[in-house]
Amino acid sequence: MLVQQQLSFLLQDCAAIRSDLRRVASLHALIVKLGFEPDVVLSNHLVNSYCKCGDTAAAHNVFDEMPHRNLVSWSALISGYSQCGRPLEAVKLFGGLHSANPRICANEYVYASVLSSCSVLSNQAAGKQVHGLAVKSGSESTVFVANALITMYMKCGLCGDxxxxxxxxxxxxxxxxxxxxxxxxxxxxxxxKGLEMxxxxxxxxxxxxxFTFMAALTICxxxxxxxxxxxxxxxxxxHGLDLTSPVGNVIVTMYSGFNAIDEAEEAFCCIVEKDNISWNTIISACSHCSYHDRALTHFSTMLVPDNFTFASALxxxxxxxxxxxxxQIHARIIRTRSGHVDIGVGNALINMYAxxxxxxxxxxxxxxxxxxxxxSWNSMIAGLSCNGYGNEAIEVFERMVSDGFSPDYITFxxxxxxxxxxxxxxxxxxxFDSMWRDYGIEPGVEHVACLINLLGRAGTLxxxxxxAKKFDNVILWGSLLSACRLHGDxxxxxxxxxxVWEICQLSPLSPSSSSPYVLLSNMCAADGMWEGVAEARKIMKERGVKKEVGNSWIEIGGVVERFSVSDFxxxxxxxxxxxxxxxxxxxKSSEL
Structure with missing residues (x-):
């Protein structure tokens, strides 16, 4: 009896510290050797220890070999599957609990574990069934079961429930x-509703x-x-939470969403222990705010970049x-990745070189x-297209289809x-016609705009x-207007x-781009319609649409020098x- 207790304590220690799997296996071998294998308590500890060390297969083997099982046996394995990222197995095992032994009734710990698995799977039907069983057993009002139910219903989009x-x-x-x-x-x-709560x-x-701050800052x-x-x-x-990486990372993301890059960098500097996510967040933030030189400066400071970092820097x-x-980044990838390029990084390299x-x-x-x-295929097609290799881009598309890949919206x-x-x-x-006919892709504004540009350049106005009439979008009419100016129609x-004028007046949300307004203003100015010019500018101001500031930059000695209109x-x-x-x-002298 004393030996069994000592083995139980040792297995508990292994589970608590998530010990080396070999240590658990050694204890398992000792239990078998001493003939204690039929002991339910030791077997339960073995199941739990194997699960805590990530070996659910070994845990299930011990579970299957148990001559007698109790509620703890089922709870340990269901919880283990849930915590090891195998939610489907946890739900299936819970389903077999009552059929295996009707006398064993699930308790609140089992319900919490299986509800967590239903949340991961977004399995509304299974979650409601478990909820019903929890109500029947009186476990629904237990706070951690209720918390699991709230999470499950939210994951399934059932906010009311x-x-x-x-x-x-x-x-x-x-x-x-x-x-x-x-x-x-x-x-x-x-x-x-989240902010009200x-x-x-x-x-x-x-x-x-x-957790409160991470959710609330995301909402903001x-x-x-x-x-x-x-x-x-x-x-x-x-509360001192801005110094931690989880909250600090969300603060950086929040400020970058408002293009407040200086505040984002200040928040990043306050994080005491920066992890890879912190570095990736600030690099993505700088890139999002079009401060690409700052993004690359942060990248050069980072010690151990991962694939996401390389893709963002590229x-x-x-x-x-x-x-x-x-x-330089490509060379670093080859040096640190032993020549193997992750598919996401490879796509970023294609895009960068193109x-x-x-x-x-x-x-x-x-x-x-x-x-x-x-x-990968889309990056190659777009790269060839923007570099003037139109025919080669179409050949790549034909290869893509022949290799069994289905094109998507971006491909076209x-x-x-x-x-x-x-x-x-x-x-x-x-x-354009094959999009819907052959692939079931509904043409969007980008596709029709490309087609109108194509027809406009060819003179088939x-x-x-x-x-433009069929799809009737202000961007499309703006493209047609540009073609009319080109051909003098x-x-x-x-x-x-x-x-364009009618749509701009009728729809307060259209468009977000300044191009149609600027084209309309220029058209009015060309015809001497200065009232129309003033009206177009007025609508732009009322709807918060701003003409994008012209930028140019040049790289000298590894430093990017940026220039903007009216910035001295x-x-x-x-x-x-x-x-x-x-x-x-x-x-001027050469012209004289």
């Missing part, structure tokens, strides 16, 4: 209950923890509530068209990749753009107008301008203006 369970435990709620509800509202894009939680005196981002986000940031500072190189930095104009290197990366996905944007570049009207129309241009803040601006004046004078 989650709120009913939340109301049921009015007197026994804890921080987990509130966090489950707030996180659920955040995941289901019901941010207003946050206010109630705070007023009732519950402690806001990292997609609700466009910067002021609320700043208040939460201050509260996180008060995206910044692509947007900067900096092939020198892209080559945007830097080196289609030869993009081809080399594509051909060297062991596996391709749809993104690249293909129609390729046809636009080479002026292949018939092929462009055939591809009446056919382009037919497509004043009458059609007036019709297109009139339709560069430290060497006097020298730059002197050189420009000198060049201007030289050009």
């Amino acid at each position: 989650a709120c009913k369970v939340f109301d049921l435990i009015d007197g026994s709620r804890n921080s987990v209950s509130w966090n489950s509800l707030i996180t659920g509202f955040a995941d289901n894009m019901e941010g207003e 946050l206010r109630r939680m705070h007023l009732l005196g519950f402690v806001l923890d990292r 981002t997609y609700l466009d509530e910067l002021q609320c986000g700043k208040q939460l940031h201050c509260m996180a500072i008060k 995206a910044s190189c692509a947007d900067l068209a900096s092939i020198r930095r892209g080559l 945007k830097c104009g080196s289609i030869k290197y993009a081809w080399a990366v594509f051909n060297a990749m062991l596996d391709h996905n749809v993104v 944007v690249g293909l129609l753009s390729a046809c636009d570049h080479v002026g292949s009207v018939k092929q462009g129309k055939d591809l 009446s056919e382009a107008e037919a497509y 004043v009458e059609l241009g007036k019709r297109a301008a009139r339709r 803040s560069h430290s060497r601006m006097d020298e730059i203006l002197t050189v420009i004046a000198s060049l201007s004078w030289s050009l």
Whole structure:
């Protein structure tokens, strides 16, 4: 008996510290050798220890060999499957609990484990059945079972049912209950309700923890509530949670969503122990805010980048068209990855080389990749298209289909753009028609805009107008208006301008791009219609549409120098203006 107790204590220690699997196996062998294998308590400890060490197969073998099982046996294995990321097996095992031994009834710990698995699977039917059994056994009002029910219903998109369970435990709620509800509202894009729950939680005196802040800050981002986000940031500072990587990372993401890159970098600097997610977050934030040079600076500071980091850094190189930095990153990938390139990183390399104009290197990366996905093919098609290799892009598409890949929405944007570049009207129309007919892809604004551009460049403006009328979008009429200006078709241009004007007046949300407004303004200015110019500018201002500021940059000695329209803040601006004046004078002299 004493030996059995000692073995039980040792197995408990292994489970508690998630010990080396070999240690558990050694204890298992000793149990078999001493003839204690039929002991239910030792077997339960073995099942639990194997699960805690991640070997659910060994745990299930011990479970199957047990001559007698009790509730703890079932609970240990169901919980083990749930915690080891095998939710389907946990649900199946729970289903066999009553049929195996009707006298064994699940307790609140079993219900919590299986409900957690239903949440991961978003299995609404199974979750409701488990809920019914929990009600029948009286476990529904147990706080951790109720919390699991709230999470399960939120994962299944049933916010109303989650709120009913939340109301049921009015007197026994804890921080987990509130966090489950707030996180659920955040995941289901019901941010207003989530923030209201946050206010109630705070007023009732519950402690806001990292899970609360992570959910609430996410809500502020997609609700466009910067002021609320700043208040939460201050509260996180008060609780000392801004120093932790989980909350700090979300703060960085929140500020980047508002293009507040300086605040994002300050929040990043406050994180005490930065993990890979922290570095990836700030690099993605800089890239999102178009500060690609800063993104690459952070990348160069990071010690151990992962595949996501490499992909983000390469995206910044692509947007900067900096092939020198892209080559350096590629060399680092080869050195640290022993030549093996992850498919996501490979796609980023293709995109980077294509945007830097080196289609030869993009081809080399594509051909060297062991596996391709749809993104790989799309990157290659788009790269060839934007570099003027329209016919080659179509050949790659044919290879893609012959290799068994199904094209998607993005594929046809690249293909129609390729046809636009080479002026292949018939092929462009055939591809456009095949989208729905052969692949079930409904054409979007990007596809129709490419087709109208193609037809407009070819001079077939009446056919382009037919497509604009059929899909009737302000972007499309703007494309047609541009084609009319190119070919000098004043009458059609007036019709297109009139339709752009009508849509702009009728739809307060259309468009978000400044291009149609600017085209309309220019068209009015060309005809001397200055009232129309003023009206177009007025509508832009009322709807918050701003013309994108023109930017240019040049890389000198590894440093990216950025220039914007009307920005004279560069430290060497006097020298730059002197050189420009000198060049201007030289050009004028040569004309005389």
